[in-house]
Amino acid sequence: MTVTKIIDQARSEKRTVLTEIEAKQILLEAGIGCTKTKLASTKEQAVSLCEEFGYPVVLKISSVDITHKSDAGGVKVNLKDKTEMEAAFDEIMTSCRAKFPDANIEGISVQKMAKPGIEVIIGMTKDPSFGPVLMFGLGGVFVEVLKDVAFRIVPLEKVDASEMIEEIKGKKLLEGYRGQDPADIPCLEEMLLKLSAFIDGTPGIQEIDMNPVFAYKEGAVVVDARIILEKA
């Protein structure tokens, strides 16, 4: 229900890019856990959302015209109280307006600060010959520099999900490296399967990027998400 509504809304605005807030709403609907995220159009709204969520919080620019939020100075994490949060709100606005003077800024998204975990990425792209393909990998330098990722064609079987996680070179990092907690691999497999089922049942989506997902000893949570629709 929510999914169709969000997609229709974007279509009516002739948009193919969904905001992080919309993307997370869709993923939640697909059964994939995301950090609590809501839009604040004003600083006053941000203050009351932070009171609702509890500190520490994360603020991020919300604009379909700004893809790489950190590069624009549009992400401030671990804000511990109202003073820090209000200062961050202004800094984000100033930096993003300077770097993207033409961007249509919807507001600032207020999020619960997720506790640190092992960073992984999960994505979907549509291949012209194979159709939707899922990707799994370790986040950060592992994907950017080492291209340590695994791919499978949708729909995934249970065995595909476990093989994808099994075959990345950095697998050991998920098993608890040097005293670090291991990642909840069954939960990551479940996320892959849920994403596959969702894509299989939802036409019109071109691309999904969950980067990063924080994986914990128990559970995992999507911290940043991006969805692009197919051209109408």
Ligand code: ADP
């Ligand atoms: P970008 O558009 O630059 O990819 P992200 O939303 O991924 O922006 O934020 C950049 C980084 O900030 C993330 O990789 C993550 O490490 C951290 N981060 C973002 N949101 C949260 C959150 N809710 N809780 C904890 N850390 C976060």
Ligand code: MG
């Ligand atoms: Mg990101």
